[in-house]
Amino acid sequence: MIKNSFKRRSNAHPLAHMALRSAAAALMAVLCVAVQAAPAKVPGIYFGIGTESSEYWAATVVGAKAVASSVNARLQVMTSEFQGQKFLQDYGAIFAAGCKDCVAILDPVSSAFTKAIVDRATAADAKVITIWNRPDNIHPYDMDSGNWVAHIAFDGVESGYKNGMALCKAIGGKGGVVAIEGVADNPSTKQRFAGLKKALAECPGMKLLDRQYADWDQTKAQVLTRGWLARYSGNLKAVFSENDSMAIGAVAALKERGLAGKVAVSGSDGSVAALNLIKSGDMVSTMWIDGVMQGAFATALGYGAASGDIDLQKLSHAQRDVYLKQTLVTKDNVDEILNRKVDPADxxxxxxxxxxxxxxxxxxPASAFK
Structure with a gap:
């Protein structure tokens, strides 16, 4: 998620690396014994992620590679390092060189870059699927050309609300909470805070003490939390973080003061590191999003549209501008998520x-990204 502006950062956890390496090895094994793959029907798939160091983005690549390999399609992973201008230039060069019927799948980093990338893809007669960031007033189905296949995201309001209510429960419905936000003017940032506000309205004893941006960054979140602990002392009962990386930073600051597990912390993304902190009692909750399925979904939809196997004219608006399912993780279901196995053959x-x-x-929904 982020991300942008939208920085889906998380310090890679050793267990996460082990799981992803195992998934990659299993993928190669499947390919070696699988039946003859169908010939490639698209010139190439260009899969754009925030950074290779993120557990979330690495998971999306596993799903994308599994789908692409199964149809013998060439997939190139591209990274923005959260610089929208970089993707605008990189994808612009690919489109300009000739990209008819190729597939571009990417997080534009900021909604400000979405339309420019879509327009360049359309001019090249390429198919494009956007992730996370789009302006509120344009949609894939608005484009008569059919080049903008779909937009894919997760419901940030739901994430913020459910994490907020988990914090409310953890502190007994009473106490001060601080909010660590992502990046200003970013859809997920705004949505997740809107969800927290909804939870605050339903949990009137939980009071918002302060809110600050940390750019999805663990270190910045740790510094912010140190300051809050000094300022609010015993009044601080909970930390609402809009992603797991920042939540991990908050936990690190709490550990410095011997307060880990005593001040409730929530996150979002469902990283292995955060899941283990929930298991140990140092975090209360996170919203788990299935990165592998997201990458596979986007790649399959893009490939199907570009190859003609999926007819966009037969898809509803709800199938081209979608929220994917997500799961709130607490101590009650953390083992189930941690023990989940990824088989690329699926x-x-x-x-x-x-x-x-x-x-x-x-x-x-309408106005979701305002």
Whole structure:
């Protein structure tokens, strides 16, 4: 998620690296014994992520590679390092060189870059799927050309609300809370805080003491939390963080004061590191998003549209502008998520296409990104 402006950062956890390496090895094994793959029907798939060091983004790549390999399609992973201008230039060069019927899948980093990238893809007659960031007033189905296949995100309001209510429960419905936000003027940042405000309204004993941006960054969140602990002392009962990386930074600051597990902390993304902090009692909750499925879903939809196997004219608005399902994780279900195994054989194009819409929660509502 982020991210931007939207920085989906998390310090990679050793268990996360082990899981992803295992998934990659399993993928190679599947490819060696699989039946003959179908010939490539698209010139290439260009999968744009925030950074390779993020556990979340690494998971999306596992899903994307599994689908692409199953149809013998060439997939190139590109990184923005959270610089929207970089993607605008990199994808612009690919489109300018000739990219008819290729597929571009990317987080534009900021909604400010979405339309420019879509316009360049359309001019090149490429297919494009955007993730996380789009302006509120444009949608894939607005484009007559059909080049903008879909936009894919997760419901930040739901994430903020459910994490906020988990904090309310953890502190007995009473006490001060601080909010560590992502990046200003970013859809997920705004949505997750809106969800927290909804929780505050339903939990009137939980009072917001302060809110500050930390740019999805663990170190910045740790510094912020240190300052809050000094300022609010015993009045600080909970820390609401808009992603796991910042939540981990908050926990680190609490550990410095011997307060880990005594001040409730929530996050979002469902990183292995955060899940283990929930298991140990140092965090209360996180919203787990299935990065592998997100990457596989986007790649399968993009490949299907570019190859002609999926007819966009037959898809509803709700199938082209979607929130995917997500799961609130607490101590009650953390083991289930931690023990989840990823088998790349389950993410071939045909298998993902067959269950594609099962992972969709809803159409993105109007004004969601304001």
């Amino acid at each position: 993410y071939t194009y045909e298998k993902v296409k067959a269950r594609m819409w099962e992972g969709v929660a809803s159409q993105i």
